[in-house]
Amino acid sequence: TNGAATGAANNNGIPAGSVIPNAAGNAGGGAAKQAIPMKTIGIIAAVLAVVVLIIVLVLTHKATVKPDKFINLSYNGYDSLGTATIDFDTAAFVKEYDGKVKVDVDKISMSELTSSGLYDTLFSMALGGELDLDNATSDKNMKKLKKAIKENGAEILAEKLADIYEVDPRKELTNGTKVTVSCSLSDEKIKDLEKTYGVKLKIKSKEFTVEGLKEIKKFDAFDGIEIEYSGYAPNATARLKKKGNDSATDYIDYKISPDSGLSDGDTITVTITDYSGHTDFVSMAESYGKVPSSTEKKITVEGVPQVVEFDPFDGVTLEYSGYAPDGNARLSSRGDDDACDYLEYKLSKSEGLSNGDVVTVTVEDYYGDSNFETVIDRTGKKPSVTTKDFVVEGLTSYVASLDQISTEGFDMMKSQAEDVFNAYVANDWNENVSLVSFDNIGSYLLTSKSNSWTKNQLYLVYKYKAKIDLKAEVDGKTEKYKRSPVLYWAIKYNNLMLDSDGKLAVDVTSYDVIADRFEVDSKISSGWFSTYSWTFRGYEKLDLLYQKNIMAQIADYNHEDAVEDAAKSTQKEENPDDADKEEAEDKSDDSAEDKSDDSAEDKADTEEKSDDADKE
Numbered sequence: 001t002n003g004a005a006t007g008a009a010n011n012n013g014i015p016a017g018s019v020i021p022n023a024a025g026n027a028g029g030g031a032a033k034q035a036i037p038m039k040t041i042g043i044i045a046a047v048l049a050v051v052v053l054i055i056v057l058v059l060t061h062k063a064t065v066k067p068d069k070f071i072n073l074s075y076n077g078y079d080s081l082g083t084a085t086i087d088f089d090t091a092a093f094v095k096e097y098d099g100k101v102k103v104d105v106d107k108i109s110m111s112e113l114t115s116s117g118l119y120d121t122l123f124s125m126a127l128g129g130e131l132d133l134d135n136a137t138s139d140k141n142m143k144k145l146k147k148a149i150k151e152n153g154a155e156i157l158a159e160k161l162a163d164i165y166e167v168d169p170r171k172e173l174t175n176g177t178k179v180t181v182s183c184s185l186s187d188e189k190i191k192d193l194e195k196t197y198g199v200k201l202k203i204k205s206k207e208f209t210v211e212g213l214k215e216i217k218k219f220d221a222f223d224g225i226e227i228e229y230s231g232y233a234p235n236a237t238a239r240l241k242k243k244g245n246d247s248a249t250d251y252i253d254y255k256i257s258p259d260s261g262l263s264d265g266d267t268i269t270v271t272i273t274d275y276s277g278h279t280d281f282v283s284m285a286e287s288y289g290k291v292p293s294s295t296e297k298k299i300t301v302e303g304v305p306q307v308v309e310f311d312p313f314d315g316v317t318l319e320y321s322g323y324a325p326d327g328n329a330r331l332s333s334r335g336d337d338d339a340c341d342y343l344e345y346k347l348s349k350s351e352g353l354s355n356g357d358v359v360t361v362t363v364e365d366y367y368g369d370s371n372f373e374t375v376i377d378r379t380g381k382k383p384s385v386t387t388k389d390f391v392v393e394g395l396t397s398y399v400a401s402l403d404q405i406s407t408e409g410f411d412m413m414k415s416q417a418e419d420v421f422n423a424y425v426a427n428d429w430n431e432n433v434s435l436v437s438f439d440n441i442g443s444y445l446l447t448s449k450s451n452s453w454t455k456n457q458l459y460l461v462y463k464y465k466a467k468i469d470l471k472a473e474v475d476g477k478t479e480k481y482k483r484s485p486v487l488y489w490a491i492k493y494n495n496l497m498l499d500s501d502g503k504l505a506v507d508v509t510s511y512d513v514i515a516d517r518f519e520v521d522s523k524i525s526s527g528w529f530s531t532y533s534w535t536f537r538g539y540e541k542l543d544l545l546y547q548k549n550i551m552a553q554i555a556d557y558n559h560e561d562a563v564e565d566a567a568k569s570t571q572k573e574e575n576p577d578d579a580d581k582e583e584a585e586d587k588s589d590d591s592a593e594d595k596s597d598d599s600a601e602d603k604a605d606t607e608e609k610s611d612d613a614d615k616e
Helices: 038-060 090-097 110-114 118-127 139-151 153-162 187-197 247-251 282-288 338-342 373-379 407-428 542-549 566-574 576-615
Strands: 063-065 071-076 083-088 165-168 178-183 199-201 206-209 217-219 226-230 237-242 252-257 267-274 290-292 296-300 308-310 317-321 328-333 343-347 358-365 381-383 387-391 396-398 433-448 456-474 477-483 486-494 517-527 530-537 557-563
Touching: 071 178, 083 153, 083 165, 090 153, 139 153, 153 187, 187 199, 237 252, 247 252, 247 282, 282 290, 328 343, 338 343, 338 373, 358 373, 373 381, 407 433, 407 456, 407 486, 433 542, 456 517, 456 530, 456 542, 477 517, 486 530, 486 542
Parallel strands: 063 199, 217 290, 308 381
Antiparallel strands: 071 083, 165 178, 178 206, 226 237, 252 267, 267 296, 317 328, 343 358, 358 387, 433 456, 433 557, 456 477, 456 486, 517 530
């Protein structure tokens, strides 16, 4: 029955018996229909309003997000050195809030997208051809990107929330330590996140107790180390020959102090650090779960050999050459000890030497080490002394003083002087002159002040007396002349030397005689306007000899005088009484000779007369 009440609700939810008016306001079939009660209409309206409200609330409601419920901590490392890492359960978060995160895509930058979990989705879209890679900012791409962002809002927010928390403390953790996980963002930053992702963030701190860290073990880093000593006490050095037995010592740096200047009984300290110079050994603990039980150890030095002293001059000899005072010295042999090979010998003076001079020889390290470190390092020996004096001897030297000439030497030169003078007498004197006496009265020695060729000159001085006895017939008359001049003569030897034994070395055949001469004139005519005269080598006075031969050279030579007093000699020569006495003796001789001649003549006459008488 059209429009009849059925007593039950129809498909439209309208109660049975209700009449829905048509457009003409009548019931079906043109007949007037029954009007819907106002109460029903009100109910419908209320239901519709609730539905709309629910829809609006659903569409505008912001989900409340509690990130802390998805936060956990994981612990790594070892007790006292542990670290804490925040673990955010992204999968659980996405599962709970998928579809509840309303992302405002216009507030998300591309950099945020590529650094979030959406990156893999975008990459897959690009590989699948869903994105236009030739035009990244095309409308097509933007629509797809926005759709992907909205569909993955929970995942993107999870990535954000995982980064806003920090744990304090995070390092050097010990089991049982309380740590706190809290948000690091300001309130303003949190509100920005809420607006961007359409959620209400309920941020809370969360406390955890550290657990599960492994215990750090201790080991002896010095167990098995070996120290090697080099050199000799007190300058030995130390170095690490072998590290400890534990494999972890491969990452330990050992240092020794002091590591030089060592002797037996000294104490050295070995300290350890990691290769960064740290003594906490955090890296080792994190890698090996163990650290050294101590960081230093004191060790007593032992087994270092002592330095042995030796005399570097045992076997050292000097060789002298040349002539004093210009002699030379050189090292002819080094010390006998093998350590001498590492020494350098230096002479304080090697030239301009005379017998008796002192040459100081000094030894030094060949490589210039002031403490003979090279010698010690290579031989274990050290010189007991560094200097030694050597007295120059054995040089052939020039005579420097008269007392260096032996009596034998003087006799040898005097003998030659006598031969030279006697040869002169024999060759230069005539029958009217004879030698009465020839005596050595001393000598002069000249020694050079500079390095001249003639180093010395020895004058042997002689006083001699000649006798002149002349008888000459002049104009039928016998003239006589007698005189006994006393003169001074000298012979000179140059460059007298002493051999290595101090014996005089001189060539007596190499000499000079004075050239000055003294003339005696008898005033007795010898014919042709000449007179009988004689020339003698030498000087009438000793002073003249001294002035012309000795004093004339004092600018270049020092002199040593050993001649009888000149005044005494001159006085003896020129004493008038002696001269008169000699003249009287000569006259007496002449008178006696004349008388003898007369007696002989008379005797001859008497004999002649006697013969005549006999004949008669």
